[in-house]
Amino acid sequence: MLTNGGNMQSKVVYSVENLNLWYGNDQALRDINLKIEKNEVTAIIGPSGCGKSTFIKTLNRMVDNIPIVRTSGKIFYHGTDIFDKSVRLEELRTTVGMVFQKPNPFPKSIFENVVYGPKIHGIRNKKQLMQIAEESLKSAALWDEVKDRLNDNAYGLSGGQQQRLCIARSLAIQPDVLLMDEPTSALDPIATNKIEELIDELKNNYTIAIVTHSMQQAARISDKTAFFLMGELIEFGDTKKIFTTPEDKRTEDYITGRFG
Amino acid sequence: MGYQDQLITSESEVNEKFKSIKKSPVLLNKEAWNKRMEKRIIMDKVARKIFSLSTVFALVILGILFYRIGVQSAGWLNLKFLTGNLSIFPEKAGIYGAIIGSVWLMAVVIPVTLLLGVSTAIYLEEYAKEGKFQSFIKTNISNLAGVPSVIFGLLGLAVFRRLFGLGSSILAGGLTLSLLVLPIIVVASQEAIRAVPNFLRDGAYAMGATKWTTIRTVVLPASLPGILTGCILAISRAIGETAPLVVLGIPTLILAIPESLMSDFTALPIQIYYWTLDTVLTPEYANLAAATIVVLLVVLLLMNSIAIFIRNKFQRRY
Ligand SMILES: Nc1ncnc2c1ncn2[C@@H]1O[C@H](COP(=O)(O)OP(=O)(O)OP(=O)(O)O)[C@@H](O)[C@H]1O
Ligand SMILES: [Mg+2]
Numbered sequence: 234m235l236t237n238g239g240n241m242q243s244k245v246v247y248s249v250e251n252l253n254l255w256y257g258n259d260q261a262l263r264d265i266n267l268k269i270e271k272n273e274v275t276a277i278i279g280p281s282g283c284g285k286s287t288f289i290k291t292l293n294r295m296v297d298n299i300p301i302v303r304t305s306g307k308i309f310y311h312g313t314d315i316f317d318k319s320v321r322l323e324e325l326r327t328t329v330g331m332v333f334q335k336p337n338p339f340p341k342s343i344f345e346n347v348v349y350g351p352k353i354h355g356i357r358n359k360k361q362l363m364q365i366a367e368e369s370l371k372s373a374a375l376w377d378e379v380k381d382r383l384n385d386n387a388y389g390l391s392g393g394q395q396q397r398l399c400i401a402r403s404l405a406i407q408p409d410v411l412l413m414d415e416p417t418s419a420l421d422p423i424a425t426n427k428i429e430e431l432i433d434e435l436k437n438n439y440t441i442a443i444v445t446h447s448m449q450q451a452a453r454i455s456d457k458t459a460f461f462l463m464g465e466l467i468e469f470g471d472t473k474k475i476f477t478t479p480e481d482k483r484t485e486d487y488i489t490g491r492f493g
Numbered sequence: 494m495g496y497q498d499q500l501i502t503s504e505s506e507v508n509e510k511f512k513s514i515k516k517s518p519v520l521l522n523k524e525a526w527n528k529r530m531e532k533r534i535i536m537d538k539v540a541r542k543i544f545s546l547s548t549v550f551a552l553v554i555l556g557i558l559f560y561r562i563g564v565q566s567a568g569w570l571n572l573k574f575l576t577g578n579l580s581i582f583p584e585k586a587g588i589y590g591a592i593i594g595s596v597w598l599m600a601v602v603i604p605v606t607l608l609l610g611v612s613t614a615i616y617l618e619e620y621a622k623e624g625k626f627q628s629f630i631k632t633n634i635s636n637l638a639g640v641p642s643v644i645f646g647l648l649g650l651a652v653f654r655r656l657f658g659l660g661s662s663i664l665a666g667g668l669t670l671s672l673l674v675l676p677i678i679v680v681a682s683q684e685a686i687r688a689v690p691n692f693l694r695d696g697a698y699a700m701g702a703t704k705w706t707t708i709r710t711v712v713l714p715a716s717l718p719g720i721l722t723g724c725i726l727a728i729s730r731a732i733g734e735t736a737p738l739v740v741l742g743i744p745t746l747i748l749a750i751p752e753s754l755m756s757d758f759t760a761l762p763i764q765i766y767y768w769t770l771d772t773v774l775t776p777e778y779a780n781l782a783a784a785t786i787v788v789l790l791v792v793l794l795l796m797n798s799i800a801i802f803i804r805n806k807f808q809r810r811y
Contacts, residue, residue: 295699300622327701337692339711350700353710399696406700 601667681723
């Protein structure tokens with residue numbers, strides 16, 4: 234069990250220790266050590282293929298769906314090793330929400346999308362579902378745009394709206410952590426701006442790990458930054474420090490755009 | 494090297510700079526191309542003719558078929574024919590019993606094949622690990638779709654009629670036809686399930702959904718149109734099949750209207766078959782057969798339109 238074992242109040246949400254991950258024979262993550270703290274935004278940056286997505290997909294064990302994946306090392310979530318046999322995947326994922334790079338709403342109505350999580354976990358009460366939908370959509374800054382068309386198909390929304398719908402969908406199950414894999418890469422600057430503002434807002438209640446290709450975005454919204462390179466964590470620390478006085482030459486090269 | 498260094502200032506310089514890419518070293522004989530082009534354009538026209546003629550050919554055959562059936566059934570297809578009981582006298586004969594028999598058959602075939610077929614497809618696509626076993630099963634299911642229907646009739650005779658003692662009941666006939674069309678539904682459902690993009694599944698898993706919940710709430714609704722298409726194909730096949738029923742020993746002259754799964758019955762294709770056979774003795778049977786074909790087509794269209802209606806209602810949008 235996840236929640237009774239650990240101390241949910243602890244400042245450290247995730248403690249990753251000596252994490253290695255292989256796709257078949259190819260190692261994608263090498264000896265990763267880092268800590269993610271409560272109510273902070275942790276940005277994960279690095280060139281394409283360095284293992285950013287792999288890393289955050291390990292945090293909610295979505296990598297388990299890929300048959301060839303093997304891991305070693307430990308990831309403690311509030312003190313409980315998420316690889317432990319007693320941890321139920323379903324429980325972990327209701328505590329750790331995820332937003333994907335490409336908006337992936339279900340081909341259902343906007344309302345059905347938002348209440349999907351609560352519904353599959355057993356909430357049937359119409360009134361309660363409506364309340365959850367409204368709150369979640371408001372938190373995702375989408376309510377005003379969709380409140381009159383909740384029964385329309387989600388695929389009628391714009392890309393940016395779809396992505397905020399996916400965020401609302403994740404928020405509807407009230408997770409503690411939100412993992413976001415390049416949530417704005419498919420969006421225009423205005424939609425991106427909205428989502429960045431949203432992240433800043435959500436930070437008060439959630440712990441957020443966000444993968445991004447935009448240095449500016451990382452610098453704008455994150456408290457901590459992790460720089461990955463070819464499966465290794467090169468540098469991890471306060472965003473301010475990473476972006477002003479990085480310790481590693483490779484970090485400096487990457488953030489100043491002199492890389493590759 | 495800075496940007497400035499690359500600026501080109503005079504025309505001669507341009508020529509100098511692009512000399513290498515102006516002319517390809519391989520000389521292309523455009524004249525020869527143009528000559529051959531004539532030929533290719535003619536070929537294109539010929540191809541177009543061949544394809545359109547093939548379509549026209551099929552349509553003409555279909556037209557002749559409809560015409561003959563129409564002419565032959567004219568005057569015979571009336572309310573008395575639809576609601577009357579079977580009789581050896583052509584003027585008195587009606588096919589009410591056969592219509593009800595066919596509907597009963599489908600009432601067995603549709604739920605049985607959908608349940609078994611979709612479950613099999615779900616297992617093969619979502620649960621079974623990729624590997625030798627899975628591909629072995631998949632190949633065999635596809636092969637099964639090509640087995641002649643008489644063989645399924647023999648199987649039904651041996652298993653359902655003899656072993657299970659179901660006689661020549663609706664249940665025996667329905668189960669035999671179900672076996673026959675099962676591969677169609679399995680293959681169609683597999684394809685529909687495989688076409689559901691993984692990002693939708695991921696969306697569900699990331700919300701803490703179990704595999705079954707994901708299948709039930711995301712995969713099945715998204716693949717429903719494809720599954721229903723398979724269902725349409727399967728029904729169309731099952732409702733017109735004669736051979737398996739003949740082998741099962743379904744009698745032709747049944748006067749009682751079937752009332753339950755265990756009732757004896759006759760079905761539309763059986764009537765068509767026997768009436769066609771007996772045309773030698775009683776020429777009017779040909780008209781009865783034609784009229785029955787029209788009824789069979791109408792029943793088929795009705796059932797298909799229901800499936801198409803449902804399919805359109807759930808048409809995927811992503
Ligand atoms: N399902 C998979 N099977 C095999 N190898 C994979 C799989 N997914 C990722 N990889 C490999 O793992 C490495 C890391 O991939 P990952 O997707 O984590 O990179 P990324 O940092 O997210 O890149 P990007 O910025 O392009 O999204 C890559 O070399 C990739 O080829
Ligand atoms: Mg990625």
